[in-house]
């Protein structure tokens with residue numbers, strides 16, 4: 001095994017472990033919301049569990065999987081080792097230590113602040129410092145991937161960078177711009193406050209910094225999934241990428257549009273002028289465009305695959321796709337769920353309609369389709385394809401791997417549909433009390449939360465299948481030499497030379513200009529106000 005493969009395997013291992021713990025927590029939550037009387041069910045346990053689930057799924061599973069995937073795809077596509085292997089291991093170690101610290105604080109009940117850690121909820125310093133170390137680790141990882149790219153670039157002055165690396169570099173640029181916000185929140189606000197160096201914190205500033213980070217965070221999750229959709233899926237499905245240049249344009253648009261939209265999470269927050277919220281709302285609608293282009297290009301690539309497999313009619317190419325291949329099935333089903341999530345997202349982003357769904361169960365219905373399916377299910381499918389190539393073993397328990405994406409799909413359909421509906425009926429999210437303090441509609445919600453719990457059970461079973469396949473493959477898979485990581489060829493041929501989309505410096509400059517345009521004035525106005533701050537709260 002090469003160093004890069006070992007490093008990628010270590011990352012994927014942590015990701016899968018975090019996913020397993022978080023999936024178990026999720027089952028408890030779904031049962032609890034359906035008012036099932038588990039003996040250990042208390043408000044304290046509920047919020048501890050929701051915190052652990054949110055952090056381990058959305059922050060740990062995703063980040064580690066992306067780091068591992070990034071190492072594996074970059075070294076394969078550029079056909080060279082990591083520029084600084086020791087730096088790669090250092091990054092991994094730092095992020096792993098940080099994860100251990102934050103997880104300890106959560107599981108020991110010292111950080112029940114949910115994965116958004118809004119102050120004035122206050123956690124143990126180990127939680128904030130731990131998550132900061134995860135971010136610092138991801139920065140070192142970014143530096144290593146960029147250094148590897150630059151070493152390649154020196155030897156290939158005018159060649160277009162392979163598309164997979166183009167997409168990963170876009171991911172890294174989005175991430176580096178985004179994490180400035182959360183790093184500032186951690187270093188200047190939350191860490192000194194939790195250590196007792198300061199005794200008050202400004203919750204509104206914290207929310208601005210958090211959501212400046214929080215929206216581009218979703219593109220940090222999504223772009224690596226798109227990399228798989230564009231560069232791996234068409235090949236495994238037996239086709240070609242419909243257009244390389246459209247894909248590059250999409251990644252370039254995400255580099256510039258990911259950040260200046262954060263206020264769409266704060267439409268209901270006081271203190272931010274309406275005009276600035278509207279500006280972020282418009283930017284959000286722009287960013288739907290690259291996602292539509294992605295849907296078009298990926299579907300066209302799949303049509304190419306279906307036709308190469310013998311389809312001749314208008315739609316029979318859909319049936320010709322290898323729906324029993326674990327990677328293909330995972331990605332196709334994740335895209336179907338994502339399409340619904342995208343429509344819901346347009347509703348969330350519409351300034352006025354947001355008030356209808358804000359902080360209701362609709363929101364958890366929405367993000368389990370996006371990050372919880374488009375991203376997570378794609379990553380599971382990717383693991384079925386990637387892990388055998390990393391460890392040199394064939395996929396084990398193949399039947400479970402074939403069934404797993406379908407179970408996820410049906411479980412998520414039940415879970416997400418019911419949460420969208422109860423959300424529209426006003427059921428709040430993040431609430432332990434299933435009687436909702438006697439809200440008249442609570443009885444009406446009961447049947448739907450029951451269906452949602454059945455969805456949760458299917459999802460948990462699906463997650464368990466995934467874990468079994470991973471364990472089986474690593475421990476008992478048949479050894480194989482078939483370990484090449486290969487990418488789809490574009491129908492229009494790879495670009496002859498570097499295009500404008502490969503000019504990363506240009507896109508970073510535009511991105512920074514847009515961030516300043518969207519944030520400089522409202523942030524400066526906020527900082528000029530007289531601010532009193534809040535002391536901390538620890539409800540449990």
Ligand code: HEM
Nearest residue numbers: 023026029030054057058114115372376429430431456459
């Ligand atoms: C095993 C399948 C899953 C089930 C059954 C499930 C279920 C749940 C439930 C019941 C909640 C609590 C909602 C509330 O009371 O407000 C929740 C929250 C959440 N889930 Fe999942 N989930 C699953 C998978 C995922 C995945 C794969 C991700 C992301 C990668 C994810 C991310 C989140 C996040 C970010 C929250 C919000 C936590 C918060 O409000 O602080 N979940 N999930």
Ligand SMILES: [Cu+2]
Nearest residue numbers: 214215264265
């Ligand atoms: Cu957003």
